[in-house]
Amino acid sequence: MRLLVKNGSIQRRLAVQLSLVAGILSFGLFMLIQVVAETAAVDTQDKILRASAISIADSLYAENGKVRLELPYAALSMLGTISQDRVFYRVLFKEKTLTGYDDLPVQAVEMLERKNKFSTFQYRGEEVRSVLIKRSIAVDGVFSDAIIIVAQTRLGLNVISQKITRTATTMGVLFFLFGTGLSVWAAHVALNPLNRIAQAVTQRGPKDLRPVTGNSPSELKPLVDALNSFILRLKSSALRTEDFISEAAHRVRTPLATVRTQAEVIHRSLDKSKNKTALRDMIRALDESSRSAGQLLDHAMVNFRSDQFSPSEINLLDILKEVCNRLSPLAGLKDITINNEFQEDNCLFRGDAILLHNAIRNILDNAIKYSPDDSIITVKCHWSKKIIVSFEDAGRGFSGNEYTKRFTRGTNVGDVIGSGLGLTIANEVAIVHGGFVLISKNKKGVGSCVSLILPTF
């Protein structure tokens, strides 16, 4: 038992302990039924024996100086009602047997003085229960004692006793089973709040640091409080990391900006094409590193927000328009036009505006980067069963097997250097919202079509 409960769950421990109690109670019930019923059965037999003996005694009378007995039929037949038991009797007067079985033993006289005039003994190979009563009868004016003994085998009683045992066992087992069932249920119910809390914590993402809320019983409050304070400490440490990333970004980006701008100024003033090329390469490297840094930060932010996903009602078209407006000047530098084709004015959606903003910006930024000069990027948004936001460009597109490869870090389009995180970010945002990113060929010929597919609610 110790083994069973030592490492087992509290629930099992509780169930086992409650079942033990149920077992003890069941045994008690069994004993109670057995004792009470048997006593009652024995009492019944005793009473009938006594009644039989009394009725025999009552039929004794003196006549002509002799004691006579007219054995009443009922005196013995009442004993027969119990079962097929055999009945023995003996009537003695002045220590001489008047009638009945001679060898039926007369219990000692002292027995008469006992309150209990019943006894159990072996007679003719069988256990019998007997009663002995005394009656004074006057014969010729002299009172003498007549002794009446009635005995009966106990077969019927044994049958009853077996029946009682069976019933008591059945009752005990049923009670035990019922009690055990109740114990398991009670243990389960008692531990429900604990399970709820455990489930609430285990279902979380690795960075979900919201405190555990909901009603918990007072016994669990210290545990929940301790858990929450731990979560709080963890959260503040995570926030410090966030601040650190922001701060680091600031520290790195400002000098990068200085170097880049100065390089541009110098580039303009140089005449030798060799130097110009070198400087140009330098600026490109700077651009790539800052783009990658930006995407890494975006990615970190997307991870952070995905873990604490808290959607709200938003108009997807507002975000789309804002991002398009925001990136138009950038597209304009390459004479790229961004065309919007929206189905209606409102596309209501439950999601995280900042995440979606980030995803859309990254897809569009990618499209601009890989689109040739003087081209058109078409942003479409239509919905029926699903919301489909698609970005069609005239860029170099993706080659066959890159259609699924794009969703991992570090892959690029052909020979263009970049972190390749843009679509990974978009894909992760889509997944958080229950959607996905699909890459297909642009139906109008060259280029590709990146679609952000989101479920409608």
Place this chain on the structure above:
Amino acid sequence: MRYLLVEDNIQLARAISDRFALEGHVVDHAKSLNEAREFMDLTSYQLILLDIMLPDGDGRFFLKTHRVNKNTTPIIILTARSEVSDRINLLDLGADDYITKPFDFRELEARCRAVLRRQDGSADNKLELSGTILDSLEGTLKTGAKIEKLRNRELRLIEIFFSSPEKIFSKNHLMDRLFSFSEDISENAIEVYVGRLRKKLDNSHVKIETVRGLGYRLISLK
């Protein structure tokens, strides 16, 4: 155009000022918010470029009071942070636009232009030569009643010519100013844009002339 640059990093501020000077803009540099307020009391600016983290306060606070005081001078934020929530917050506070450091100067220029266009630019932005008017904010070229809409690169190219008529610009110089560093462009690309501009200058009294071996220049036919 006169811009106010509020930036505590002196090297970056100098580089940005130099770069704007190349485009013919005047930039005053304030190292702190207090200095910026002093500058603004003395003169008016077409545009303010504002850093967020400054020694004497948060640029966002400056932005907020700027809008509360109903000052309409557009502000572009130069931010080193890249969290989107930050950016959205900036626009809510009343920034006209923002750009993340480090930036392509052409992008900053394009954003300045877009912001100024929304601001409904002043007459300063119109250049005229022999009856042809270039509106650099609207991006149009007007000859008599005919108005030609210019695309981004066409506009930037003709701006260069209009700023110094008669001056010869080499192909290399024009390429530097027109294309970003990430693009590999052949010299022919300039010819394409010059060709387009020539078409749009038909029936006017100005012409882009090829100077063999040297480059191009804008001349008046009057």
